[in-house]
Amino acid sequence: MQAERKSETLTGWLLAAPLTLVLLFFLILPIAMIFVVSFWGATEFSIYPAFQFDNYQFLFSSPVTYQVFAKTFMYAGVTWACTLVIGFAVAHxxxxxxxxxxxQIALFLLCTIPFWTSNIIRMISWIPFLGRNGIANSTLMELGIIREPLEWLLYSDFAVILAFVHLYTLFMVVPIFNTMMRIDRSLIEAARDNGASGFQILTNVIIPLTKPGIMIGSIFVVTLVMGDFVTVRIMSGSQSANVGRLISNDIGLLQYPSAAATAMVLLATVLIMIAIMLRFVNIRKEL
Amino acid sequence: MDERRPRSFYLLAAFFALFILFLYGPTITIGILSFQGPEGGLTFPMRGVSTHWFEELFRRQSVGDIWGAWRRSVVLGLMVMVATVVVSVMGGLAFRKRFLGSGPLFYLIITSLIIPSILISLGVGLIFSQLGWDVHWATSGFGSQLTWTLPFGLLIMFAVFNRFDRAYEEAARDQGATAWQTARHVVIPIIGSSLIGVALFGFTLSYDEFARTLLTAGSHNTLPLEIYGMTTNVTSPVIFALGTLTTVFSFLIIAVFLIVAITSQRRRARRGSDAGQGMV
Known part of the structure; x- marks a missing residue:
């Protein structure tokens, strides 16, 4: 028995070796490197090894940090709520x-195909809609609803959130649809036979049974939005900043230690949020 | 079956139609606008219809090296696709039995999926620069993209193997098949069509990947990086033309994968025996 378990472990690791090597070199080592560099110092042109807390001290003492984190949570929260409602309705x-x-398969594919196309192109394609002379503004003006073109449609928080919802609702639809398809239909019939209304079936049967899918979708959406830096840059026209942009700006200025410190704080924040969400769902059981 | 549909059906159907419009509307709009006349701008009205902006893409000087970038993206996509399929299948097989350390490895895969992409970019970039290596799309870029495609491939394989009936393998083994023969003639044919799905994820996610390649591609850009650069300094419909072309290319790739998946499914159904179908 002992020998058999040992050989199972050996086969397991042999088969998982390529995977482990990739993750070791391109996931664990990079995180370790960022952690180390977050204590380093920087001049205008180079970085040098050190062990100082200056980067963190500066980060936590700057009011900008808190504003930017607040904005990042705001993006994540609003996007989460929108994608949840839309995703649930579509999956239902x-x-x-x-x-x-x-x-079912055909319509599901129709929802998923955009996922396999370029995100950046999908962001840019909002410009003709939202621009000052875009479709939205000209339609509203023709209908006489507004006189002046709305300025807040493009290059604003509104545009950022719209793009997030556009890009990431799919990540809610797929896991929620997946769990809904596994709900035993006789449960719903039983509820109906006992006189439950459509709304009661929804709140007492479907939503509780769909919770794992909702949690997995939420994890996807929240982490994608928390870590984003491209969408915010393109859709806000560089006028808004989230944590990802703070990091990418520092990288642009070659301030790697400061970028690394911000990245570590972002990673810790995201992992804590995930740990809380994982308490509600066992991912391995849901596959 | 001809039970009357409740009112909620029509409400949700309308909502679904709106959602599809929301998903595809912008893409269709830039598709139309990329045929803008030479005088036209980034929004409607159309000032004539022309292929001017597509022709512009073929003039090297005006838009940088987009064809080189496109070639690199396709090659990189193929490399990532092959690696994703091979590594995911091996990983999937490994996880069929719980082995010592499989739990932490599983959470590592999830971490790879949810980690903010910019951390991979920054970390890999830092490692290469500190080791004195040059970042290149085919080395550092390739590895960074795998951290994004592998979790998807593995999650698909986990789902496939969770539904896999082990009786087939036992039957093969009982009849004297070696481990390799069982894998080659029983396991691979059964999971074959899901491998097409893994390949689709591997290629398309790599082809469009941006954030993890940003600091790891080196001096030769991939296509998404080239497009990202264009968003800051190109203000003509040429960017819509490029967007339309690369979206059409993506659609073609997806169509090819779907057709291959459907035909292989059909072939499997045709060539499979009727064993286990019962006597009826």
Missing amino acids: FLAFHVRSLTW
């Missing part, structure tokens, strides 16, 4: 209202 429609499997 696909899982319970579309009756043939072929149609």
Whole structure:
């Protein structure tokens, strides 16, 4: 028995060796490196090894840090709420209202195809819609709803959140749809036979059973938004900043130690949020 | 089956249609605007219809080295695709049995998926510069992209193997098949069509990957990096033309993968025996 377990462990690690090596060199070592460099010092042109807390001290004493983190949480919170509502409705429609499997697969694919295309292009494609002379403004003006073009449509927090919702709702749809498809239909029939209304079935049967999917989708959306720096830059026209942009600005100025310190704080924040969310779901059981 | 649809069906169907419009509307808009006349701008109205902005893409000086970038992105995509399929299948096989340390390794995979991409970019860039190595899209860029594609490939493989009936393998083994024969003639054919899915993820996620390649691609850009650079200094519909072309290319790739997946599924159904289908 002992020998068998040993050989199982050996086969397991042999098969997992390529995976482990990739993760070791391109995930663990980079994080370790960032951790080390976050204590280093920097001149205008170079960085030098040191062990000082200056980077963290500066980070935590600057009011900008708190504003930027607050904004990042705001983006994550609003995007999460929007993607959850839209994603749940879409998944509910696909899982319970579309009756043939072929149609379910076809419509599901229709939702997922944009995921395999370029995010940057999908962001840029909002410009003709939201711009000063864009479709949204000209339509509203023609309808007589507004007189002056709205300035806050493009290059604003509104545009940032719209782009996030556009890019990431899919990450809610897929896991929620997946869990909904596994709900035993006889449970819903039983509820109906006992006189439950459509709304009661939704709140007492479907939502509780869909919770794991909701949690997985939430983890995806929250982490993607927390770590983003491209969407905020393009959609806010460089007028707003989140933590990711703070890091990428420091990188642009070759201030790697300061970028590393911010990155460590961001990583810690994200991991804490994930740890809290993981308390509600066992991912390995959901695959 | 001809039970009347409740009102909620029509409400949700309308909502779903709006969602699809929301997903595809902007892409279709830039598709139309990329045929803008030579005098036209980034928004409607169309000032004539022309292929001017597509032609502009072929004039080297005006837009930088986008064709070189495109070639690099395709090559890198293929490299990442092959690596993702091989490593994910091996990883999937490894995780079929719980082995010592499989728990932490699983959480490492999840970490790889959820870690802010800029950390990979920054960390890998720092390691290479401190070791005195040059970052290059085919080395540091390749590895960084794998941290993004592998979790998707592995999650698909976990899902596949969780639904895999081990009786097939036992049957093969009982009839004297070696471990390799079982893998080659039983396991791989059964999981074959899901490998196409893993390959699709590997190629397309790499082809469009941006954040993890930013500091790890070196002096030769991949296409998404080139497009990102263009967003800051190009203010003509040429960027829409490029967007349309690369989106069409993505759609073609997805279509090819879907067609291969469907035909392989059909072939499997045709060539599979009727064993286990019962007597009816």
